Amino acid sequence: MPTDSTPHRKHAQLARPALGEFGRHELAILGAPCGRIKELVTRLLPHLEPVLRVAYVDADHAAGDDAAQGGTGGADVIMQAGASVELTDKITFRRLDLRRDVDKFAQQEWMHHQSLVLVNGNHFRARQQIIILDPAKPLEKKLDRLTDVRLILLPEGVTELPDYLREHLQDTTIPQLALADTEAIAAAILQEWQQQRPYVRGLVLAGGRSQRMGEDKSRLTYHGQQEQRAYAAGSLAPFCEDVLVSCRPDQVAELEAAGLAPLPDTFLGLGPMSGLLSAFQLDPDAAWLVVACDLPFLTEATLSHLLAHRHAGRMATAYRSPENEWPEPLITIWEPRSYGTLLRFLSLGYSCPRKALINSDIELLPLPHQPSCGTLIPPSSEKPPRRS
Known part of the structure; x- marks a missing residue:
């Protein structure tokens, strides 16, 4: 019988990189309707892209509704005919359509080329979060997604955190900025990213x-x-x-x-x-x-x-x-x-x-x-x- 006290391992014990759902540096934005989140990302990109390569992750509501009603869900004729993958060269960018589900490992593999991933937090989770205190989209039922909030954004007329958020976060040091202050938000994201640079x-x-x-x-x-x-x-x-x-x-x-x-x-x-x-x-x-x-x-x-x-x-x-x-x-x-x-x-x-x-x-x-x-x-x- 073997006398080695080292426990047997079926697979090699490898050091795994510290990745989130999509990448190493990712921020889910939630607490507002999807259109408002996308509008914020659109404002931020011109300030972030000179320094970072930024990806955005979202869901297509129109395609989902269409598919639910028996439509094609936005698929073109090649995908409808049965192709499993379609790569389209749009001259200024490329589009990749896949039929199969995209698992967590594929997401991380595709996104590893980007230095920052911004995520629509209404649909997807991310390791860190930015929350918008939009009264139209309260976060009371999404507290489990708020695992590491890095920034709080205040729309016009909103000055205080709701009691349920204050109790959940229990951190008075999280920066708060006006939702309209694009430059300050971008600067805060860049500073956060710099602080997390790899050693x-x-x-x-x-x-x-x-x-x-x-x-x-x-x-x-x-x-x-x-x-x-x-x-x-x-x-x-x-x-x-x-x-x-x-x-x-x-x-x-x-x-x-x-x-x-x-x-x-x-x-x-x-x-x-x-x-x-x-x-x-x-x-x-x-x-x-x-x-x-x-x-x-x-x-x-x-x-x-x-x-x-x-x-x-x-x-x-x-x-x-x-x-x-x-x-x-x-x-x-x-x-x-x-x-x-x-x-x-x-x-x-x-x-x-x-x-x-x-x-x-x-x-x-x-x-x-x-x-x-x-x-x-x-x-x-x-x-x-x-x-x-």
């Missing part, structure tokens, strides 16, 4: 076999007797919660002996993608500041500039390579939602992080002007991947 952890990529160089490039010494992997980890330390060194499983002991924190690859044989995916598997809620071990001219100023211009509302913040104008994946801040993107590219047969950056919504920065910037990133013999 940053550091990752030094040192698991390569250095086949072209012929010796372990992570152990080269450009700075006195300090090996390059230790130099890179020390450079990241002031900017990150902690710093791990991505490595092959056979390197763990030597890294520990060198006083470094190893992260052995759990995805194998994928080059830099191995380290990236292994880091996100460990902590899918972190933003990972990733650098290659072979950047001897990496400076505090370069890292500071990258962090100062970080755009957490994009998939990643990267420098433009001085060599070929493509994004440089090995000195990049990868936000949590890049995890799904990298896995999607891997599922399509691509293990190139740069290809994921080129074909995604990222913040691309020119290298800061400093004497060493031209030699920050070592020349590469690889051709840049094509955009597809």
Whole structure:
């Protein structure tokens, strides 16, 4: 009989990202008729979209009523004829119609490209909420949906919370704003979003076999007797919660002996993608500041500039390579939602992080002007991947 006291697990125990119903950052708006909620979102979008990528989730009343009365529910002739999916290129945008039900997992997968999801709370739940105190739509029967109210909006003539809401919320610090004050509401949403930005952890990529160089490039010494992997980890330390060194499983002991924190690859044989995916598997809620071990001219100023211009509302913040104008994946801040993107590219047969950056919504920065910037990133013999 087995003597191991560790309980048997049928499935691997993976760290799950902290997602809501639709995404990482989501706000349900409720307490008003649907038309008023949509009108508020329409007013807010011009103030939010310059910073964030915003999705809106709602239900179509007219289509539902039509379907209930025996109509098509808004489906066009292709869907009526039996197609299960129809993708329509509207030239300025695309529309995807599905026949099957959309489950929670599909919702999260589709919405992970957005940095904020606004939700009509009359129909759907979200992890956090904005409530409107509209007398025409009292919230007394929806208190179970008010799990984390972040903002209270007061229509003209409304100055106080109803007693039932005051008793339910029991929090006098929730900000209250006039429903008509669009700029203040947008500013409050942006501030809330900034406060919830993912923390940053550091990752030094040192698991390569250095086949072209012929010796372990992570152990080269450009700075006195300090090996390059230790130099890179020390450079990241002031900017990150902690710093791990991505490595092959056979390197763990030597890294520990060198006083470094190893992260052995759990995805194998994928080059830099191995380290990236292994880091996100460990902590899918972190933003990972990733650098290659072979950047001897990496400076505090370069890292500071990258962090100062970080755009957490994009998939990643990267420098433009001085060599070929493509994004440089090995000195990049990868936000949590890049995890799904990298896995999607891997599922399509691509293990190139740069290809994921080129074909995604990222913040691309020119290298800061400093004497060493031209030699920050070592020349590469690889051709840049094509955009597809």
